[in-house]
Amino acid sequence: MPVSIIVAVIFGYFLMLIGISWLTSRQADAASFYTANRQSxxxxxAFGMIGATLSGVTFISLPGEVGNSQFSYFQLVLGYIPGYLTVIFILLPLYYKLQLITIYTYLEERFGxxxxxxxxxxxILSRTIGAAFRLFLVAxxxxxxxxxxxxxxFALTVVVAIGLIWLYTFRGGIKTIVITDTLQTFFILAAVGTSVMAAAQAxxxxxxxxxxxxxxxxxxxTWFWDxxxxxxxxxxFAGMFIAIVMTGLDQDMMQKNLTCRNLAEAQKNMLWFTGALVLVNLLFLGLGALLYLYAEAEGIPMPERTDDLFxxxxxxxxxxxxxxxxxLGITAAAYSSADSALTSLTTTFCVDFLGIKPGEKENEKAIRLKVHAGFSVALFLIILLFHFINDDSVISGVFTAAGYTYGPLLGLFACGLFTQWKPKDKWIPLVCLASPLMAYSISxxxxxxxxxxFGFEILILNGSLTLAGLGLISLSPSPNPSAPHV
Structure with a gap:
């Protein structure tokens, strides 16, 4: 394909995103940035969350992985269903009851x-590394x-890429993201559909x-019992817990859900999203099988890396x-996760670490812009570091290490929701720092x-170790009257 056409396609795509940003950010305020005024x-x-869940890594890797592990990934996808049901009927009611902006505020009310x-x-740690890793691969x-x-x-490519994200998210925030995610999901599904059509016709x-x-x-x-x-x-079971922590305990994904008008609509959103995501993953796997059949029929040599096949x-x-x-699909897959990550990181840092509440500070917008720009720079530096390392095993190891950070979140929320323990707050950081190290050592x-x-199930081990540690530092098993439960 001529380079001029590729540049024109990408340029046109970002013009659409910037146009959406301009429309959605008119008369935007702090509530628009953080919660979209709870009017989404x-x-x-639901439709936009599909694209946000299917990152650029999934878009490139999943079809190619069919050649190595067939449809075994679908077993993990089926685990998403009970995981998302946990989010729908346990976590969402809690978040809406407390009217949270960031979901981690619950931990302060429950523990300290x-x-x-x-x-x-x-x-912040896991999402910053994860977003940089995904954007690095697609870049x-x-x-x-x-x-x-x-x-x-490459450095200039990354500057432009992150600069464009900053340009269409810095004003509208999550209100803009809800709309752009919808557009990006459309292009991801259109890419899969046209590729299926092309392979089927051949x-x-x-x-x-x-x-x-x-x-x-x-x-x-599909089914493996050995x-x-x-x-x-x-x-x-790995899929079940991945769904719980990487959606229900993740500010990036939950911030979108918390923009719905009420709990009933948020739950309806998640139910439809769950069913659609299962079908979309099955579509990706089917595309992978067709790609291999097409390559074999046309006598096309298989690439050394399965990620390169698609x-x-x-x-x-x-x-x-x-x-x-x-x-368009690969660009959308990269940016649908990166742009919402940048917005959620800004929200979490402003609310959780700077103590900003919408509309309370005169210079709130200036502070938010500085934080937004700061995380943009952080993503740029991490991506350059990955590029400098240029070692797949080291980079994958860093990304895997970031995955360990969801274990403490799982343990903290499990302790808060399903026990009446009152851990000593000052000792909680020690438990949360020790459990990933112990999980890695056991692995x-x-x-x-x-x-x-160990594979994805390391998350379950990590969360269990955190929960056990919280039990050890608990004052007593007596009820905490002030603890907000569902």
């Missing part, structure tokens, strides 16, 4: 100052596909023949329309001594 239509939030700060700290693809040919250095498959071709292929095995990392129960086929072998939608020892390699 539930169906827009240090629990509150540790919850916010772990979210690398765009750099190779477009900007190297124009002689533009294989001479009609629409109703596609499911049968995928089912009969060597890539469609002693591997893909065992059903291992995947299912980009290579879309940009070099599919028709122009499918290639254009792929570019290493299990691999070295028992040959068992």
């Amino acid at each position: 239509p539930w169906y827009l939030v 100052y240090w629990a509150y700060k540790m919850g916010s700290f772990y979210f 690398g693809v765009l750099q190779i596909a477009v900007f190297d040919a124009l002689g533009i250095p 294989l001479e498959l009609s629409w109703w023949e596609i499911p049968g071709a995928v089912r009969e292929s060597a890539y469609s095995q 002693d591997t990392g893909n065992h059903f129960f291992k995947q299912f 980009p290579i086929l879309a940009l070099e072998h599919f028709p122009m329309a499918a290639a254009i939608f792929f570019l 290493w020892l299990a691999g070295a001594w028992l040959g068992y390699n």
Whole structure:
């Protein structure tokens, strides 16, 4: 595809985002930035959350991973269902009852100052690293596909990428994100749909023949019961807890839900989102099987990295329309997670660490802009660090380490919701810092001594260790009358 077309497509895409930002940020105030004045239509939030959940990593990696592990990922996706039901019927009622701006305020009311700060700290740490990692991967693809040919250095590419995010989020905040997420989800799904169509046409498959071709292929095995990392129960329970912590205990995702008009609409949003997300993940897996069948039929050599399969086929072998939608899809997948992350990080730092409440400070907007710009710079520096390291194993290790930070959040909220313990607040940071280190040590020892390699289930171990530690430092098991329960 000519570089001029690629540049025009990306430029047009961002013009749309900036236009949406201008429309949604007119007469915007602090409440618009943090909560969208709690007026977001539930169906827009539900549709937009699909794109925010499907990051650029998923967009690129999931179809290619079908060649390694077939449809085993769908076992994890099925675990999302009970996880999201926990969010819908336990966490959302709590958040709406307390009228929270950031969900970690609950920890202060339940435990105290240090629990509150540790919850916010772990979210900021994990979300900053995670957003930078995802944006780094997609920026690398765009750099190779477009900007190297124009002689533009990687650092400038990242500056422009983050600058564009800042430009369309700094005024409207979450009110803008709800609308842009909707647009970005559309482009992600359009990219998958046009790619399925392109592969099916090349294989001479009609629409109703596609499911049968995928089912009969060597890539469609879904259920795994042997002693591997893909065992059903291992995947299912990991998916359940991933849904709870990375949606229900994540300010980025919950901030969108808290913009709905009331609890009933927020719950309706999550129910529709759950069903849609399961189907969309199945669509991605089906696309992966079709990509492998297409490559085999056309005699296209398999790339060394499965992550490269989708980009290579879309940009070099599919028709122009499918290639254009792929570019829009991968750009949307990257920015749908990065832009909402920047907004939620700004919200969390302003509310949880600076003590800002909407409309209470005259210089609130100036402070918010500085924080927003500060996190933009942080993302830029972390992405450059990843680029400087240029070692997949080290970078993946950093990203995996960030995943450990959700364990303390799981333990804190589980303790608050399901026990009557009153942990000594001043000792909570020690527990929250020690549990990820202990989880990592256990994981290493299990691999070295028992040959068992922890996967996503490390989250469950980490949260359990945090909960046990909170039990050890509890004053007594007696009820806490002031503790806000559902």
